[in-house]
Amino acid sequence: MSNNIIVDSRKTFTIILPTYNEEEGIADMLTSLKGMYPDFHILIMDDNSKDRTKEVVDALNLDKVRMIVRDSDVRGVTVSVCDGILACGTDYFMCMDSDFQHPLEAAGRIYDELNKGFDLVIGVRVNRRALGFKRSLGSYAFATLASSVLFVHGKTRTKDIASGLFGGNVELFSKVINEEGSKFEMKGFKLLYDFLRNGPSDVNVSEISYEFGKRASGSSKVSPKVIYLSFHQCGIVGRFLAGIYRVIFYRQ
Template sequence: MAEQLEPVLVVIPTYNERDNIERIVSRLRAALPKAHALIVDDGSPDGTGEIADRLASADELIHVMHRTEKNGLGAAYVAGFAWGMERDYAVLVEMDADGSHAPEDLPRMLDALDDADLAIGSRYVPGGRVVNWPKHRYLFSWGANTYTRLALGARVKDMTAGFRAYRREALQKLRLDNVASRGYCFQIDLGWRTIEAGFTVVEVPITFTEREFGVSKMGVDVIREALIRVTKWGLRRRRDQVKAVFKR
């Protein structure tokens, strides 16, 4: 990765990830020794925040943001991005705490930013794969991405991916202050904003591994939010296309 794309901040949202956070931070520090990590903890009752504080006290490249309530993945990332942009990080990365995203894939994603504004760690491009997912989970994810591509006309194959690296300049122009998506729909929301703004998006193949410890935060409310919002954005896109035709 070019030197002008340093320093790097990896934003890691957490809620009840005490069994995972130390492992993932250790792997990140080994994979990218110069990168900074910001752990955004939403008041985890299991003590994740206290473990994060201990890690930060022992390593000046690890930082912690404590939020008082569980307010959704999207809000955690927006808060983390704002913190990072205030401190002039050149690249801001999204990464889960549960081990499903391999920090060892990050160097390739950062290299891809030499020619792009957003690099997505993708499960669904050649070379990408999913490990230890039950078949119904894989089919749901594949179906969600297919529906998103059809609704929005996007060429990105893994719009729901949560492993991403953004150039600072792209995030600055995406108006993060009005992002309302709370759950995993946030990934589609921000990806679609990036595409609509004319930025270059690339997909980098990764291996996604199902978590070994803890409980997935995916629930019915998260799925419902994504379906409603993507449908709304798709209908708006079709409406704008029709308007453009009649204006000719």
């Protein structure tokens, strides 16, 4: 195991990769992860890709790599990762993008933090220029509103509520999904917020910092629908703003 990561054979770990049409880069992603972390499990949660993502993964035939193709009307990062957590069968999980925007070395750091006893480990972006101006503005607006909602409800907050890089205790968050999942924006993309908003108030959180990179392949999944659903998660004020946004920008 590289990066000085000490794997505790008693504590298993799954990296969950939500995918949709990632045939261009998924082979590089998987071979890179397995090269760094041969003892970690990888679970690809695919939203029924229309390209050859599945064929590419199957052809690699890598050890401890599994793929589930979700053939469901409910699609999105949140529902894919939730299904992955319930299906992974390990002690810990983490989710990350499959396009190299999240640094691979973060997986080892998150595993280390979970082994220290933290319930949830959140990756905090220190450089968001790769997001671009519009995404940065939207991310800031969502973070401000979401953090306000968490504060009002006495919930744990984080420096990067919009982060898509985080890991946690499978037993704890499986329970949160099973008991509170009906309150999640399952078609949405901000699962971390749903976990903090609907999980226990005393969740033990650690944060790691990382540089947010540029996509190595494929295209961004960010769309007006993503922005609409993100605001829709944030209580009465968020739903009001989402309604205005939908009328002006998003009419689907």
